[in-house]
Amino acid sequence: MGGVSTTEAAEHAEPTDVTTEATTDATRPAEQAPRGSRLPHVPKQDRSRATRQRLLAAAVACLAEHGWAGSTVSVVAERAGVSRGAAQHHFRTREDLFTAAVEYVAEERSTALRALFPDGAADRREVVAALVDLYTGPLFRAALHLWVAASDEEQLRPRVTELEARVGRETHRIAVELLAADESRPGVRETVQGLLDMSRGLGLANLLTNDGGRRERVVAQWGLLLDEALG
Numbered sequence: 341m342g343g344v345s346t347t348e349a350a351e352h353a354e355p356t357d358v359t360t361e362a363t364t365d366a367t368r369p370a371e372q373a374p375r376g377s378r379l380p381h382v383p384k385q386d387r388s389r390a391t392r393q394r395l396l397a398a399a400v401a402c403l404a405e406h407g408w409a410g411s412t413v414s415v416v417a418e419r420a421g422v423s424r425g426a427a428q429h430h431f432r433t434r435e436d437l438f439t440a441a442v443e444y445v446a447e448e449r450s451t452a453l454r455a456l457f458p459d460g461a462a463d464r465r466e467v468v469a470a471l472v473d474l475y476t477g478p479l480f481r482a483a484l485h486l487w488v489a490a491s492d493e494e495q496l497r498p499r500v501t502e503l504e505a506r507v508g509r510e511t512h513r514i515a516v517e518l519l520a521a522d523e524s525r526p527g528v529r530e531t532v533q534g535l536l537d538m539s540r541g542l543g544l545a546n547l548l549t550n551d552g553g554r555r556e557r558v559v560a561q562w563g564l565l566l567d568e569a570l571g
Contacts, residue, residue: 394420399441403482408489467564493532
């Protein structure tokens with residue numbers, strides 16, 4: 341575990357510890373705290389949660405930029421501003437780190453997607469555009485690298501397959517809600533799934549070229565098709 345024997349040692353190895361920063365600020369002459377006052381205490385659990393989230397965000401960014409081969413635990417830890425020991429305290433293996441990272445950001449994106457239309461969407465074209473955006477950002481690029489790695493890594497494959505199935509089911513549920521689609525009607529479920537498959541295809545095309553103009557026309561056409569198919 342990178343030479344770290346206890347949880348306390350791992351957490352104290354982080355160069356960006358919040359409590360340390362607060363102590364440093366308080367010792368500056370111009371900002372000296374009044375006698376008898378106490379520095380704000382950041383609970384250890386909150387620091388640990390913040391460290392984990394920095395690692396997850398850094399892992400997705402590294403995977404999107406450098407691919408699986410260039411994304412080691414050390415590279416991610418450096419980008420997140422923590423020690424390798426702290427990273428290994430939170431995630432015992434490289435596979436643990438990257439599958440958790442893609443899942444974490446997928447959940448964040450799902451939450452953000454729901455927040456776009458808190459009262460429902462009047463225009464299905466807006467929903468189509470938002471769904472397509474899910475597949476044209478760094479999350480999709482990172483997930484794609486993970487899929488490619490899983491095709492060669494026997495240990496990684498079942499974990500990524502399970503993750504993809506879970507994320508796919510959640511995305512489908514959100515799409516059904518936002519589109520106000522009645523899946524009890526014949527063909528509606530397949531229409532929604534076709535929209536998600538099309539969105540994934542646009543995301544793949546976007547990896548090589550910025551095809552924004554064509555994508556806008558496709559989104560507009562799918563909005564019309566959905567209005568006809570869903571009623």
